[in-house]
Amino acid sequence: MGATLSFGESNYGSQVAINHGQIINQVYQPNLDDKLRVVHGAAFDSYVDQHEDECFPGTRTDILRQIKDWASSPQGRCIFWLNGMAGTGKSTISRTIAQAFRMEGQLGASFFFQRGEGDRGNATRFFTTVANQLMAHIPELRPLIQKVLQNDPNISTKSLSEQFKQLILQPLGEIAQTVPQVQRVVVVVDALDECAPEQDVRMLLHLLPQIKKSPVIQIRIFVTSRPELPIRLGFRKISQVEYQDIILHNIPRPVIEHDMSIFIHHKLMTIREEHDLPSLWPDQKSIRALIQMAVPLFIFATTICRFIADHNWDPEERLNKVLEYQNLSLSSKLDGTYLPILDQLLIDVDGMTEKQELISDFQRIIGAIILLFEPLSLEALAKMLDIPESKICVRLKSLHSVLHIPENKTSPVRMLHLSFRDFLVDSNACDKTPFYVDENQTHQQLTTRCLAVCRSMRKNMCALSSDGIRRVDICPKAINHYLSPELQYACRYWAYHLIEIKDVDSMIDEALIFLQKHFLHWVEGMSLLGLISEVLGSLDHLQSAIPDHKHSGMSAFLQDAKRFIRKNRQIADEAPLQLYCAGLIFAPQKSIIRKEFESELPNWIYQVPEINKNWSAELQALESQSNSVHWVANSVHSVVSSVHSVALSPDGRILASSSGDQTVRLWDTATGGLQQTLEGHRVYLSHDEIVRLWDTATGALQQTLEGHSNTVDLVANSLHSVTFSPDGRILASGANDKTVRLWNTVTGGLQQTLEGHSGSVYSVAFSPDGRLLASGSRDLTVRLWNTATGGLQQTLEGHFELVSSVTFSPNGRLLASGSWDHIVQLWDTAIGGLQYTLKGHSGPVSSVAFSPDGRLLASGSYDSTVRLWDSTISGLQQTLEGHSDPVQSVAFSPNGQLLASGSWDYIVRLWDPATGDLQQTLEGHSDTVHLVAFSPDGGLLASSSWDHTIRLWNIATGGLQQTLKGHSTIISIAFSPDGRLLASSSGDKILRLWDTATGALQQTLKGHSSIVFSVAFSPDGRLLASGSSDETVRLWDTAIGGLQQTLEGHSSIVFSVAFSPDCRLLASGSSDKTVRLWDIPTGNLQATLDTEGTVTKLKFSRDGSNLITNLGTFGFQSRHIKHAANAFFKTPAISIEQGQWINMNGKNILWLHPEFRPSCSAIHGDSIALGHDSGRISFLRFRL
Structure with missing residues (x-):
């Protein structure tokens, strides 16, 4: 401060x-654009790809002409899809046309996907990277995109549809007034087939055609890929008028032979000159043979020419070696490409022992290179594999034709073409070459080595001076200094290597031992790298790969770890060392993570607040604000829209919520991430008389069903809820007239009128078997009715405000009710007993819904959050003895040995701060107690209330001494x-x-x-x-x-x-x-x-x-x-900063979880007392 x-x-x-x-x-000051996380090696002209070839002059002329005509034509379609099988030269064409469009000022952006190159192998940062390049090409976009970053700094972590809408589509639409004339801009997307997972490929193909909506900037998208099934299916869903395509491997053979001839002639002539070979080398017969061996794969020509050109070998011998394979019966063109290169490795290797050592080294080193999720430098690779650099250099010496091996040992070693990996891991390769790479074995070795590297991690790896230092204030150079490249790789990918192992059981014990000792260190590392959002995914993948019945210890650890991450993801991303502070201090007493890492608690605290023994039923809290989503713990505040209705998908993976901002949002229940925002209704209750059907995978509007009459609006003010019976034969409605009515959906006739409520009926729901109907009312009750007879079965009482929503669990045994008292209650439908009370919302609960398996319960509220609860946990909300309503005021006695608290429950309580024990309860006020104060000698306590009185209490006896009236x-x-x-x-x-x-x-x-x-x-x-x-x-x-x-x-x-x-x-x-x-x-x-x-x-x-x-x-x-x-x-002192941080000696040291944020607080020396809306009092003591 x-x-x-x-x-x-x-x-x-x-x-x-x-x-x-x-x-x-030094303190790192990030630029606003730094929040736009980009993939720096994805552009066509990136440093890592600077030596990649473009089309040789005189080749591919017809294809290049078609592409240029498409891009420049006013009638050109939105997308040009160039597809062809592996090695047909797609990326070379992409680089050529990208360079050509840049020279003409038409290239807006390029993204070259590449599997095994980290984020180039997925779409996580595709739109952020494209947006960053578009800003440079179209300056008018920069202020608009920067505005998005200011309003939603976490946009880079949102779903692809949200990124596309906010970073691409909307800014392009908004610049129509500032751009004087129509501009055509090309975006090049290469190797879409190397993007994973398939769902993201499908999403990209759904979103990209929408870019045609831009009125002034005409975006043309050039896409290349192999003809993989997901991509073919994706293009089938795109209208033919929106794209044109060329299939490379269907181009007439003479055209390919012509282009191949030009390329091979040029390369061989260059080799002849560089090696000072005879003028007649090579003869035309050899050239023709090479061309026939190569067609239609340009990767063959490129790779073999590199192989022949290697200065460490005789080109004539190498050419002759390649030609030996022309008459062999090869199962694929790739055999002819790579077998000559691999076979020459064994030439001049004498003795079986030496051959076995060479093959073993190849499988360990090259196997790792081709299966790494991200390339490593020679230096990092040596440390990762625990193999001397010198040995790796020797083994790579003869592989320059298939690997890019930089002279700089800190630059990554990478494959020149993905087909090399495809060849080596093909199960048929084991019969063709001893260098076959066993994927399963290699992933197991990499998992072991990743865990070994990660064992070097410890608490506070970057030697930060304070536990509250924000990640954005840490210089990236400092992070890279303390987290070496191999450690960064191991941190991010160890779990993914593990799940690729077929016999995963063999690694579980080793992984569990690692997690028990280094889980928090690993999460700290991921947080420092800005990858906290990937931790939950890693844990989910691990859990899905492990059979519960075999590894109960690992399953329990992962379950607890997931709860821990869900609770602390936001603060771990903001201030990584809070994992050891807020993370451990506010974890449940029986949390496995808390028990395993209790020794990591900071030494500046010696009294922590009393915490529930187990995790509560609340799994997640989702908040939507200003078209962005953040955890409830987020410190950003702005106007939000209340949540009116929630529903879970049949598999429980997607949660839909509707709100007052006239949108429907789709959420990932595992991560809490916003997946889609569906816009279309004019008002949130769909009084626009239209029913809309949406594709939850893409967010596309599938159907618009119109036909409701205006009579819907006539009853909108009186009819609160309608629902169909499971068989669809009955429609139930609840209304302001205090009745529930059952209607025959075939005839439209009224079947039953259920009377009994004394207030408006706000919600109705059928049991799964249709035999019961539940109704929630303004009269504060829930009633269960027999649908056959219309008789009242149960009256459930317990809420303090109107019951706004009711729903049955899938098995019908539980009924959930949501109320304006901010509470969700679970009832036993057989006996009518209250099972659990779920507290957490700070506003009226508007909707509740079970997942199909009954394990999850979702609740939506006017506090603008959606909360997910585990309905299977008993003892859900262990309540510490205290106030039953929010605490309004707290004060320490002069000697600090007592704390007084006043609450909405009209009661004053006295506590022992050292133990947290309740000492006295002082009752007498008839309204909220909002002020408490001790006399200087500690003998009297004054309490002030909204009942307009001040009461003076004798601390020794607890007796009321005076009541002061007048104000x-x-x-x-x-x-x-x-x-x-x-x-x-x-x-x-x-x-x-x-x-x-x-x-x-x-x-x-x-x-x-x-x-x-x-x-x-x-x-x-x-x-x-x-x-x-x-x-x-x-x-x-x-x-x-x-x-x-x-x-x-x-x-x-x-x-x-x-x-x-x-x-x-x-x-x-x-x-x-x-x-x-x-x-x-x-x-x-x-x-x-x-x-x-x-x-x-x-x-x-x-x-x-x-x-x-x-x-x-x-x-x-x-x-x-x-x-x-x-x-x-x-x-030096302690204070509370903005209600979210405890500050000591001028530094933030402890972030307060939302449920521990105070409604009031008091500080006495080294102690802090926090009063909460829940009625709880928390005590903390610090070493100043």
């Missing part, structure tokens, strides 16, 4: 800055130093002084023109200070009640006032974000401290050297402030 101090009577000024510590001697709404109370007087302020603009012994009113002080928010006695008790919304501070004589001074200077409400111990200074805190210091004898302003927020709590330390506020503690460098050049500095 920073602060600026300016003096009222001088020209001096000083800056007070809080030093949060430098990280590796309207009481705003502030304070004891005099000797405890004989109590001052109170009110919304009636008046201050009152009371005799605490007799309860008599001593003085009535009038003078403020608006609400008085704060009062404080001077240490000698002679003066009383008051702060008001009239922006003034007033000083009163407590003996006679006279006004002494009016201090003016604040520009907003004065929320807090405090005297210095020597009575010379008065401090006042205001919503104008200043603290002002006044000289009491003269009334002059001495200093103004600019703050980052409103100071609502203010007091001096006992020696007067510190000013303690809710925003932190500031110390005086001089006792006489007007003579100090630098009057304030931040001092």
Whole structure:
């Protein structure tokens, strides 16, 4: 926190800055564009692909002409699809036309997919990368995309459809007014078949044609791929008028032979010149043979020419070696491409032992290179495989024709073409070459090595100076310094190598031992790398690969780990070291992760709050805001729309929620990620008389069914809920007339009228077998009816507000009810008993829905969240003894040995902060208790309530001593130093002084023109200070009640006032974000401290050297402030920052989970008490 101090009577000024510590001697300041996560090697002209070939002059002329004509024609279709089998030259054509379009100023973006190249092998960052390049090509897009990043910094982690809509489609539509004329821009997408998984390929093919909607910027998309089935099916769903295609392997053979001849002639002539070979080399017969061997695979020509050109060998011998294969019976063209290269490795290798060693090394080294999910440098590869660099260099020496082996040992070694891997791992290859690579064995070896590398991880790997340091403030160079390339790889991919093993059982024990010791270290590493969103996916994949009955220990660990990550994903991404702080402190007592890593708890805390023993039923909380989604814990706040209805897909993987912003959103129940936003209805209840059907995979509008009559609108105000019976024969409706009606759907006739509710019926639901009907009403009850007879079976009572939603579990044994009391309740339908109460929402619950297997329950609320609950957990919400409603006020006794709390439940409770035990319950108020305060000797407690009374309690006996009446709404109370007087302020603009012994009113002080928010006695008790919304501070004589001074200077409400111990200074805190210091004898302003927020709590330390506020503690460098050049500095203390962080010594150290965020708080020395909306009180103590 920073602060600026300016003096009222001088020209001096000083800056007070809080030093949060430098990280590796520098603080990284990320650019806004850094939030747009891109794949840096994906563009056609990237450094990693700079040596890749383009089409040789004179070749592919007809294809290139067709592509250029398509791109320049006003009638050109949106997409051009070039498809062909492996090795036919698709990527070479892509690079050629990308270069040509760039030279002509038409290239907007390019993305070259490549399996085994990290994020180039998936679509996670496809749209962010394309958007980043489009910004550079079309400058008008930059401010629009940057605005998206400002509104939703996490857009890069959203679903593909959300990224496409916000980063591509909407910005292109918005620039229509700023771009003077129509522009045609080409986007090149190469090797779409190398994108995984198939669902993402399908999604891309669904989204990309929509780009034609852009009115001014005409985007043309050039796509290449192999003719894989998912891609063929994807294009079949695209209208033929939206794309044209060419199939490379169907091009007439003479055309291919012509192009191949030009290419091979040129390459061989170059080899002849470089090796000073005879002018007649090679003869035409050899050239013709090579051409026939190559057609139609350009990869053959390219690879074989590299093989012949290798300077370490004789080109003539190598050409002759290749031609030996022309008459062999080869099963595929790839055999002729790669067998000559592999067979030559064994030439001149004598002895079986040497051959076996060579083959073994090849399988370990090259097997790893072709199966890595991301290429590694020679240096990193050696450390990953635990093989000397020198040995790897020797084994790679003869493979330059199939691998890119850079001279720089820190650059990655990568395959030149994916077909090399395809050949080596083909099960038929084991009969053709001893160099066959066993995928299963190689993945097992890589898993073992990844785990070995990850065992070097420890807590705080980057040596951060504070547990609250944000990841975005850590210099990327520091992360790369402490997390080596091989460690980064192992962190990200060890689980994926493990699940590729067929006999996964053999690795489970090793993996479990690793997780038990390094789980948090691994998650910290993933967080530092910005990959926390991938952790849950890794855990899910692991769990799905492990049979529960064989590995119960691993299954239990993974289940607990998933709950831990769901709860802490947001803060781990923001501040990774909070995994060991907030993550462990707020984990349930019986959490496996908490038990395993308890020794990692920070040493600055020695009393943690009491936590439930088990995980609650709440699995996730999903919040939608401003077209973005974030965890409920997110600190970003803006206007949100309430959730009106929720439903789970049959497999439980997708949750649909509808809300007041007229959209339907689809969520991934495993990760909490937003998958789709469906827009179309004009109002959220579909009073637009239209039913719409959507494809949940793509978000496409499939059908629009119109036909509802206007009579729907006529009854919309009275009809709250309708539902069909399972067999579709009965329609039930609930309405304002307090009845439930059953209708015959065939005849339209009324079958039954169910009467019994005393209020409007808001929700109806049939049991799965159709025998029961549940109804929820404004009368606070749920009723169960027999649908055959219309008889009332059960009346379920327990809610405190209207019941807005009811639903049965799939087996009919449970009924869930959601209410405006913010609670979801689960009932036993057989006996009508309440089974569980689910608390967590902060607004009315509008909808509830079970998953098809009954394990998940979703609830939607007007608090704008959707929450997922595990309905199988018993003892769901273990409630610690305390208040039954939100806590409004807490205060420590002067010696810190007691804490008082006041609540909406009208009760005052006294607690032992050391143990958390309840000491006394003080009852008497008839409304919310919103203020509590101890007398200076700790013998009395004053409590103020919305019942317009102040009550004085004897702490020793718990007895009520006095009830003070006279105010309207009481705003502030304070004891005099000797405890004989109590001052109170009110919304009636008046201050009152009371005799605490007799309860008599001593003085009535009038003078403020608006609400008085704060009062404080001077240490000698002679003066009383008051702060008001009239922006003034007033000083009163407590003996006679006279006004002494009016201090003016604040520009907003004065929320807090405090005297210095020597009575010379008065401090006042205001919503104008200043603290002002006044000289009491003269009334002059001495200093103004600019703050980052409103100071609502203010007091001096006992020696007067510190000013303690809710925003932190500031110390005086001089006792006489007007003579100090630098009057304030931040001092060691604890405070609560923005209700989300506990701050110590000027640094955020502990993030508060949403359920532990305080409705009120009190600090006493090293202790903090937090009062919560749940009625709970939490205690924490710190080592200062």
